Amino acid sequence: MSHKEDNEDYNITFMGLEKLHPFDAGKWGKVIHFLKEEQFITDGNIVEAQEATEEDLLVVHTKRYLNRLKWSLVVATITEIPPLLFLPNFLVQRKVLRPLRTQTGGTIMAGKLAVDRGWAINVGGGFHHCSSDRGGGFCAYADITLAIKFLFERVEGISRATIIDLDAHQGNGHERDFLDDRRVFIMDMYNRYIYPGDGYAKRAIKRKVELDWGTEDMEYLQKVELHSEGALNEVRPDVIVYNAGTDILDGDPLGGLSISPQGIIKRDEIVFRAAKRRGIPILMVTSGGYQKKTARIIADSILNLHHQDLIGAEAVEGEGSSSLVTHMMSHPGSAGSKFTAV
Numbered sequence: 001m002s003h004k005e006d007n008e009d010y011n012i013t014f015m016g017l018e019k020l021h022p023f024d025a026g027k028w029g030k031v032i033h034f035l036k037e038e039q040f041i042t043d044g045n046i047v048e049a050q051e052a053t054e055e056d057l058l059v060v061h062t063k064r065y066l067n068r069l070k071w072s073l074v075v076a077t078i079t080e081i082p083p084l085l086f087l088p089n090f091l092v093q094r095k096v097l098r099p100l101r102t103q104t105g106g107t108i109m110a111g112k113l114a115v116d117r118g119w120a121i122n123v124g125g126g127f128h129h130c131s132s133d134r135g136g137g138f139c140a141y142a143d144i145t146l147a148i149k150f151l152f153e154r155v156e157g158i159s160r161a162t163i164i165d166l167d168a169h170q171g172n173g174h175e176r177d178f179l180d181d182r183r184v185f186i187m188d189m190y191n192r193y194i195y196p197g198d199g200y201a202k203r204a205i206k207r208k209v210e211l212d213w214g215t216e217d218m219e220y221l222q223k224v225e226l227h228s229e230g231a232l233n234e235v236r237p238d239v240i241v242y243n244a245g246t247d248i249l250d251g252d253p254l255g256g257l258s259i260s261p262q263g264i265i266k267r268d269e270i271v272f273r274a275a276k277r278r279g280i281p282i283l284m285v286t287s288g289g290y291q292k293k294t295a296r297i298i299a300d301s302i303l304n305l306h307h308q309d310l311i312g313a314e315a316v317e318g319e320g321s322s323s324l325v326t327h328m329m330s331h332p333g334s335a336g337s338k339f340t341a342v
Ligand SMILES: [Zn+2]
Pocket: 167, 168, 169, 245, 247, 288, 289
């Protein structure tokens, strides 16, 4: 297994420090590894993510916020990895922020890819607690906001987006960013008792589904179906951004819900089916969920979407297959890039 195949540029490692965090910080590389093992990913259908540049980030973030990330203390607080406080910032940049910027670049690229061919999955991203001038909850860059703004500004015919946020936590980052933006419809389904409990941001949610501790598959999946259908019937967007956090998994130390691996796979299927039935392009990001078994579940879910014929070259009828993949693949080897969108 080469470094490239293990997707090192998405993973966060620092001399074992990452083990102090309640996270499987290598989950992104493992998902790619499993998908390659199953031969779902080949060199021909994976796009290498490019690190988001400062210019890219400034489309959403303030200069003031980006400057604050030059302080290790700030990054330690945002990422909740206290030992980072003691590291010089150049190491924090290289070991933590660069992988997060690469994942952010992956979400931006996957947005274009989704619109081009009907679907795209960034095996990373989903930093839904970060807004233009505030990070938190492990989220340092607002990749969802960025992907949507890039599409609005740079792709003709994209003027309405729906965010379906099914991570166990409230997505207060994109909610703050789109608080007064009528082009974006936000559906958010989360454990009502956990972080961040951001009442101000909740005003941006058009379809709010608050769950109780220990919610199980049957109730959960009924709600996913009812509300994702309802949200898409209410407003027909030009693109869907699906924040597919897996911290809803039973046993997650932070999420407090009790969804089975099979329930997660079914959930993703429901959302992709709702998008495909309407012919709306969908971009999925993987967001929270860092148990040891999480990577396997994400890979299994992506394989299931493929088996169900919900992703593949013909995911949206009438669309061309993957011209954008070809385009991106024609610029290989750029520094700091690696993986992501499949
Ligand atoms: Zn979460």
